[in-house]
Amino acid sequence: MDWRVSAARTYGTPLYAYDADLLTDRLRILSGLFGDRFGISYAIKANPNLAVLRVIRPWLDTFDASSHAEVERAVAAGMDPAHVTFSGPAKRHEEIARAMAMGLGELVLEHADEARQASAIAQRLGRVQDVLVRINPMRVPRGFGASMAATPSQFGIDEEDIAAELPGIAALPGLRLIGFHIYSGTNCRDPNAIAENFAIFADIFRRAQAITGIRPTRLVFGSGFGLNYLPGEAPLDHEALPALVNPVIDALRAEPAFRDARCNLELGRWLVGPAGWLLTGVVSAKQSRGAAVRTCDAGFNNHLAAASMMGTVIPRNWVFENVTNPDGPVGRYTLTGPLCTSIDRLAHGIDLPEVRPGDILAIPNSGAYGLTASPTRFISHPEPREVLRQGGQLADVSESALNRWQGEAPDV
């Protein structure tokens, strides 16, 4: 039996199911892909589950945290705070202070005001904080999803302002500028676009180095490696990347100023997304105005992205699998969630093997931006559990028990 089915039968639905072995496979692939050119920085926001973080930690140079609680999660997962980076466009004073007091490795600065604030905090704590400056490029190649470049942004210093801004930051007494950080686009499946983007990064890093005169020891390449969420999309051909990317990195590292630069790939989605599924049970079947409607026990409360509500302009069906009836005759269905609102629609006119009440549907590529990116408290349905499969064993790795029903159910 498909392990996802037995997981759903054991732990109930909705259920987030993660496969640690598959995750480890992807970590191994990525670690070897570019030789020693890149370390890996995992963006905790993609999936902050502690059990998942513990699987990932041994493969990393750094965890990237985007809130103070994520810094705490990195440490709870066994990471030395010196190997944590902290980025984010609205870090509060107290967050910066708490992170520095814990011994944060690298603070990623988003603008000059934040740099001055961080310098003052570091001085009061009697330390000098290693920092990176995030730079916001003018240009991002076609092929990326949400793009942060070329428009006004809360992220980083605009590329065209670095000559004016960087020297002042580099001179702040509480900070040690050790390098730069760029993340300008997400979810790209085109190796050429990724390589072209990295070449843009390298060029900006060169100019930032020339402006500041530092010898960077850290450069962060926000990867934007994408996933094939929609039917018919090809996955990113990651094996095509080294031939395109390695020359960019080798040329940069050959320059004396960059000889000591440790380059990190920052990513989350590509690593953990394919290692997770949302499993949802089919509650009921009804016919409505020519459509075969199937209501499910998970809706946008449990997977905002799969319901096309996370930055998607035109709703499109994700891939679904009927894991309890994979060989049934194919029909066309409207899949809806349990919420009392007409916008709670998972798929419209999707072709699937016959979907019957009691069936379990799986949504692949749900390991990233799934549970914690969703409004699980909406309408107080029980929070999905999270299970992790490792070496053939399943473990309940849930961290929250919101809205679990209390007491024995009547036996009917």
Added chain:
Amino acid sequence: MDWRVSAARTYGTPLYAYDADLLTDRLRILSGLFGDRFGISYAIKANPNLAVLRVIRPWLDTFDASSHAEVERAVAAGMDPAHVTFSGPAKRHEEIARAMAMGLGELVLEHADEARQASAIAQRLGRVQDVLVRINPMRVPRGFGASMAATPSQFGIDEEDIAAELPGIAALPGLRLIGFHIYSGTNCRDPNAIAENFAIFADIFRRAQAITGIRPTRLVFGSGFGLNYLPGEAPLDHEALPALVNPVIDALRAEPAFRDARCNLELGRWLVGPAGWLLTGVVSAKQSRGAAVRTCDAGFNNHLAAASMMGTVIPRNWVFENVTNPDGPVGRYTLTGPLCTSIDRLAHGIDLPEVRPGDILAIPNSGAYGLTASPTRFISHPEPREVLRQGGQLADVSESALNRWQGEAPDV
């Protein structure tokens, strides 16, 4: 000082602030608006905070729950389960059984399969369950937001199928069909459209009565009373409603079959929305490519709807107030949240009194579909607290303390 400012200073931001007196005013207005024609049914999903439910409860005929945990909330707020209705398109077997075992007042049936299932459960529990059948109309007037009519739907029995479906449901041995329920559109600010919709409901109720031959004791009119979320929108002129709506109800009630029909208005948004604000602190100011960007400590993690991510096709700025600098010179701003994603934008090109770091911005109309409709766990920022103002006193009515930072902060 504006009480919202002192609330934010006392409890920190982001903060959901509710005004019980304003909420009570709206309950009083609604209770008197139509004479004794309507009871009030509050849709818990709009705001399930227990302290809010306790303010609302004395004014109600029923709480409308859309999940079993909401049934439990209604009871925790002091409501007799006999005055709770339970609706929802994907009620699980266990939810129905638990609710019936608690003594649920009215079960709202969405389709014939659910009716048969509910009848069997009731029989095994040795009771006869009062039920309403939800009907899904063919037509909804212009002027409503999300509309559930005229398309395939997970909600209710299609109007055109009631002749085929209702007799079988009425004959089920475990159920007592006591009336009907329609909710076909949300967030309407046009009194004429609301009255026209109620006339459509009345006509459908007449046909459903004729088909089943019952003398309904309960008819639920899903109100769809709307709010003016966007700048320049006029509020619903509720005082115009009685002249338009009362004749519809009086004509229906004059018919012998409907003499015992208690009509309920089911709503949530209109009651509780204007009684709540999300207060967010401004963390930083930066200039980026001609735009004055202000980062805030609340983003779509705390208010999905205000970030145009809850069923909105074209993002539009909600109303914002600068409550700490209401008389400052007006400027134009881009307001972003704290999340490490470029889609975390609260407003684009919005004109506000000068917005400075440390200012507090208020988002009105946030009492409904705010905190619990938002992915508060995304990126692990501290969950906003909820405070309730009543008789000039503020109380912390928070129910969750997700991601609160642990231990003392360094004093810097």
